[in-house]
Amino acid sequence: MSRPPTTPSAPQTADLVRPARRGDLDGLLALARAADAGMTNLPADRAALDDRLAASEQALIDPETRNAGAAVYLVLERQGRVIGAACVFARIGVAQPFYSYRVTRLTQLSPDLGKRVEMSVLTLVNDLTDQAEVGGLFVAPDARKGQAGRLMARSRYLFMARHRDWFGEQVIADLRGVQDADGRSPVWDALGAHFYAMDFAAADRACALSGTRFISDLGPKYPIYVGLLPPAAQAALGKPHQDGVGAERLLREEGFVSDGYVDIFDGGPTLRARIDDLKAIREARRAPLAGLTDTPTDDALVCAGAGAAFRVVRGGLSAGDDGVRAEASLINALGLAPGQEITHVRF
Numbered sequence: 001m002s003r004p005p006t007t008p009s010a011p012q013t014a015d016l017v018r019p020a021r022r023g024d025l026d027g028l029l030a031l032a033r034a035a036d037a038g039m040t041n042l043p044a045d046r047a048a049l050d051d052r053l054a055a056s057e058q059a060l061i062d063p064e065t066r067n068a069g070a071a072v073y074l075v076l077e078r079q080g081r082v083i084g085a086a087c088v089f090a091r092i093g094v095a096q097p098f099y100s101y102r103v104t105r106l107t108q109l110s111p112d113l114g115k116r117v118e119m120s121v122l123t124l125v126n127d128l129t130d131q132a133e134v135g136g137l138f139v140a141p142d143a144r145k146g147q148a149g150r151l152m153a154r155s156r157y158l159f160m161a162r163h164r165d166w167f168g169e170q171v172i173a174d175l176r177g178v179q180d181a182d183g184r185s186p187v188w189d190a191l192g193a194h195f196y197a198m199d200f201a202a203a204d205r206a207c208a209l210s211g212t213r214f215i216s217d218l219g220p221k222y223p224i225y226v227g228l229l230p231p232a233a234q235a236a237l238g239k240p241h242q243d244g245v246g247a248e249r250l251l252r253e254e255g256f257v258s259d260g261y262v263d264i265f266d267g268g269p270t271l272r273a274r275i276d277d278l279k280a281i282r283e284a285r286r287a288p289l290a291g292l293t294d295t296p297t298d299d300a301l302v303c304a305g306a307g308a309a310f311r312v313v314r315g316g317l318s319a320g321d322d323g324v325r326a327e328a329s330l331i332n333a334l335g336l337a338p339g340q341e342i343t344h345v346r347f
């Protein structure tokens with residue numbers, strides 16, 4: 001989607017997306033505390049978050065760490081404040097099994113009675129093992145609805161494009177499911193509560209802090225007929241939390257689709273895409289920086305560097321025969337030098 005070019009003389013410092021560092025702990029903790037339960041990848045627990053930041057730094061330099069299921073966290077920095085977060089897992093389900101419910105349709109016919117009955121059935125599976133995952137997309141409430149979410153979300157795909165060999169073929173995103181006004185999940189109350197003997201927040205914490213083993217220990221051993229669940233739980237299956245509607249929109253815009261998997265705790269939709277088919281990755285181009293322009297023609301996301309030095313900034317670009325020309329604020333924010341190779345995509 002094309003958006004109006006930013007003015008070359010925009011006075012404020014550009015928003016910058018970069019990999020998180022241990023020093024971002026306080027900023028990320030403040031974001032995590034602003035989120036309700038269910039943001040599994042942004043635990044509001046100092047020690048757990050610090051462990052994730054340490055693992056993220058390690059994942060940037062060590063293939064074993066990222067292949068063992070550590071996420072790389074990216075943060076969005078605005079004038080020194082962390083206002084957004086998101087993460088990318090190169091592989092899920094390796095160190096800890098990754099469970100989903102697969103939703104299948106079952107049709108039964110009785111020729112004797114002339115009846116045909118269709119039912120949906122939930123089966124606990126770990127079909128999505130080994131795929132990449134994007135998650136933990138969060139923007140501070142006071143910074144929402146100004147494209148920060150789109151900037152964060154798309155920066156992750158540029159990160160994947162820039163480190164393409166870290167990832168396999170497919171990527172998933174698990175959206176938070178529906179909660180009522182009291183923060184209760186109708187799907188959890190109808191299903192998980194019976195199996196795991198704890199409340200939703202405790203199960204969510206257990207996943208974030210102790211891993212997923214308890215799901216196979218205690219989870220359902222037989223398929224579950226959706227028609228037997230209370231109407232509120234049936235209605236919530238496969239629907240996102242109201243705060244995640246924007247996240248779902250961003251995922252679908254990029255090419256993610258739902259194909260029959262839902263989250264085992266809150267029934268939120270799991271969306272999937274082929275990495276090479278994601279819009280940002282399909283349309284991303286690499287080019288050398290040819291120089292400066294005062295009259296950019298494209299509003300673009302531009303990234304440079306790799307690993308801990310990976311950076312993304314939104315700004316104005318013009319394509320030329322000898323490479324791309326960028327506006328001054330973008331060159332300054334990314335610390336670019338002439339001839340340096342950048343990856344860019346229309347915002």
Ligand SMILES: CC(C)(COP(=O)(O)OP(=O)(O)OC[C@H]1O[C@@H](n2cnc3c(N)ncnc32)[C@H](O)[C@@H]1OP(=O)(O)O)[C@@H](O)C(=O)NCCC(=O)NCCSC(=O)CCC(=O)O
Pocket residue numbers: 035086134135136137138139140143144145146147148149150151153173174175176241242243244245246247249250251
């Ligand atoms: C989802 C985000 C990050 C979106 O942030 P922003 O509002 O800054 O996004 P944006 O770029 O300004 O907007 C992106 C598009 O979504 C639309 N949009 C934004 N919020 C909306 C809402 N509540 N209802 C309906 N539409 C909404 C905007 O109009 C815009 O579309 P147009 O430009 O076309 O008008 C935020 O709302 C948030 O932090 N929510 C709470 C946390 C959350 O639930 N995160 C998802 C968890 S699930 C997860 O993390 C996995 C998925 C993932 O990681 O991608």
